[in-house]
Amino acid sequence: MAIPQPTSAMQPVLRWLRLPRLGVGTGIAAAILAVIVLLTLLSPWIAPHDPLTMNPLARLKGPIEGHPLGTDNFGRDILSRVLIGGRLSLIIGIATAAIAVLIGLVIGVVAGFFRTADAIIMRMMDALMAIPSILLAIALVALNGPSVGSVIAAITIPEIPRVVRLVRAVVLAAREEPYVEAAIALGTSMPKILVRHLVPNTLAPLIVQGTYILASAILTEAILSFLGAGVSTETPTWGNIMAEGRLFFRIKPELILYPGLALSLCILSINLLGDAARDMLDPRLKKRAG
Amino acid sequence: MLGYILRRCLAVIPVMLLVAVFVFLLLRLTPGDPAAIIAGDMATPAQLERIREAMGLNQPLHIQFVTWVGRLLQGDLGVSLISNTPVSAMIADRVGPTFSIAILTIIISVVLAVPMGVLAAWKHRSGADYAVMTFSVLGFSVPVFVVGYLFILVFSLQLGWFPVQGYTPLAQGLGAFLSNAILPALTLSTIYVALIARMTRANMLEVLGEDYIRTARAKGAPERTVLFRHALRNAAVPILTVIGTGFALLIGGVVVTETVFNIPGIGRLTVDAILARDYPVIQAMILLTSFLYVLVNLLIDLSYSLFDPRIRY
């Protein structure tokens, strides 16, 4: 009688595996991410070659003995470079997500709780959001130099307003809850209400948002490097490997495709885990995160 | 109504002023001597002094800011340190390609993404829904330049359907324009489609659970009417909002796409200026793109009332 609903053929299998519907995708994503993280963390030990050793005799080779993914224009081993390149990308991503969430949490709580600060903070966040993040980031790196620290700062700053908005929205909604009003009636002091009743509400959305920031930071790092405004090429990252490969794209597209594939898989699995976390922690987040 | 529009427009001014302050401080608060950063490591003291003089860096900060804003208001964006041409002229030269590709992108994105989102929400948890969601998460995950190079590899190098790189103005014929512009626009669309489709789906799902949708079905309305007449219009405001905020993604994407496809637009201009530390150009570009973002979102804000009668003043 109701609108007929197509049921997935996978359903009995999922039920048997005791997994919720999206479980398989999430499981695969988690597995992929685990493999990527393991490989990149262990890369100094498992990479077949030194990523910086050049070999003028073996330039731009296809898969050959000892170089399963071939070599680049300097004869460096592509596989080793992709493995090592992931390390810095991941470190930058994790650092960015952690810093952006922490700073955003503090500013967002202040904005959500103190009406006087709110207007000023939110206008500043509006302004910061108006500046296209990629442009702001390349400008910051170009001015501060291509160090890892300045890249992290450059990617973090544009992410902060989104976190602030999210935290503020959650705090504003939570402070209207009857249980917060009851706490006021019970004589609980404002700082205590803030820390014990309001901030815990931001935890679930922040885990989700932090995951998305992690993905987007890795992506932004790659874009910065690709545009020539990233970490200097002495330390390979997925982004600057691809940037170097641009010139030889027509002869050897693998120079972009292999690191691109690693990068995309990594971001894809993080995004999928973020979606799963969102569905699990709080279905209502779908609305707020938009 | 007019009063409302006026108030909304006035509310934009402080935001724009703050953007100007941020952009202004970007260089000034960088550790080290701004002139040295601009001139690079090899500059002589005389060169540094000349740059300081040209940019007014010897004056106190607030004087510099006021002078700068005063010139901006007169339409003076400064002069490039590298080519010595006025920044406004440089931008005017390069704005055409960027705009035409951006508009093409927006059209492609909205036309594709909204129906995708509606379908996914209507057939919630069906194969179509999973397909849309998969596409959408891929769109977020594969970097724009990887998409661009993949498209070039497949459609230009292997299939030979489109030229590899370059740009032909619309003035030289629609066909010539499209053959160059379609790949960059499609590349740029991936992330935008992902964003809009995802948002459309989420909001349609929410609206489809509302009481008035049940009322519409209780009236005997067929699904087409329920979806488009009743649901989509109610979901329009958040979808429009995401089209507006996604505009920032578009600007970022333009920079990358123009690099990949070798298009002489303002994105490429900005990157070159940043890499060459051509500060007046950087300032002007960041400022203009930010203002554009604010304006687009203002227009979208004002258009809400067309879709939702509750937003009236």
Next chain:
Amino acid sequence: MFKTRNHNDAPVVLQTSGLTVSLPETPGNLKVLKSIDVTIRHSETVCLVGESGSGKSVTSLAIMGLLPQALKVAGGSIQLQGRDLLPLSQAQMRDLRAARVAMIFQEPMTALNPVLRVGDQIMEVMELHTDLPAAERRRRAVAIMEQVHLPDVDRIFRSYPHQLSGGQRQRIMIAMALVLEPVLLIADEPTTALDVTTQKQILALIDELQQNHGTAVLFITHDMGVVAEIADTVYVMKRGEIVEHGPVDALLRQPRAEYTRQLLKAVPSLSPRPARPEADDAVLRVERLNKIYGGGGILRKLPQAHAAKDVGFTLSRGRTLGIVGESGSGKSTVARCIMRLIDPSSGRIMLDGSDIAGLSRAALRPHRKKLQVVFQDPMRSLNPRWTIAASLIEGPLNYGTSRADALAEAARLMDVVGLPQDALGRYPHQFSGGQRQRIAIARAVMMRPDVLVADEAVSALDVSVQAQVLDLLHQLQRDLEIAIVFITHDLRVAAQICDDVIVMQRGAVVEHGPASEVLAAPAHAYTRALIDAAPGRSWDFQNFREMPKVPHAEPA
């Protein structure tokens, strides 16, 4: 007293037999409806009554073919004028909806599409089901709007839902439902979200239209008062089953099923209980309390709203003061001002002799202890992340009680409010609404307050649970001599527990006095209108008989 029409000879409009609905995706194929048999005849009003979760709404949605996706009809038949609806295709069902079977819903605020003009929404029904030309559609829409007694039809035709009141929106819904003259109207709690005076009008309207058109009505409600007003035949539902059915008169006089008796017993009586002896020790005195919202604004003057006008009363230890009124009357504003959750614009709030109206947050702290609150929504009044114990001891810890002492007191109070000891270690989502409300009361009582403000504290609960919570409040008040400010829209509840009553309308107190006088012999026209509108007021549900005739004091 009741409708006494006989419909036994009228043609059957709808008959469900053995209607069973299940949740196929649950283990054991959980049954939501178990073999429901309902018969509705031409121009008959059948009431389906039950508490939340009884399956009454599912029944109506099953008839409309609008069950949520998770639910499936597992057996039985639904015959509309002899034609079985279950085998029909989606398209065939669509053709029947609104044309033959129409439905109106509980929330008029959300049941109309907010972005379409209401006139267009009425005309849409005709667009979908008829070939009438536009002018004729319009003419009929206007005609039905007049039939449902909407004022200023031309203006309302062009209005959007948000520009109309709740009652007007429900009239639009009814107009939309009846414009094609369906044989059956399903009304799912259509007046529950409305104020009593509006409810009365809507009930009268449905009755009038039914008389004129001979429509059969399936009326779903939880409110026995409404049943007494409008039903010809009553079906009582409990957990997906029909426990009893029969003509309204027989069912209310001689209920056979134990469950029906319980339900009727739980309906609070409208006749006020005798007031307790007046005491002298005023614990709370409110004088000329005002709350004005709005005003100010930078670019233009914002409109002001005077939410409370010169409100004043005195409350002594151990007594209960009811603040009664419809939505927007300002009763909750007064409660929140007393609690200092919002700041009053002017006036005095004397708590145990000191004025707390203007105290700063810090200066207020020592007084907070004496003044506690219980809110309406049991789902949101406890922090979902905290154990019950943590919620209960929060207040005492703030005032220096040791954790061990506070926990001991919490354990003792669990007994008092009738919850098991192990409840302390559990989380709010593991409890029902009524249990959570008990916990919220225990949390307030932990502070040993002088005054308890109960803001619609039983309004979200089913009647049987409501009765238990009211008993608990009564018992606590007796043992601890707490003074209670009881905010409610429900006159029955007020009559049952209040010593004194304040009636509020548009921010002002229109009548103030002992409950026995105000509710039995109201002096103000508004109070009389409220009492007149209380559904089933002439029936004594608890004793299965007419209300003893009280001399109704007409104004001199």
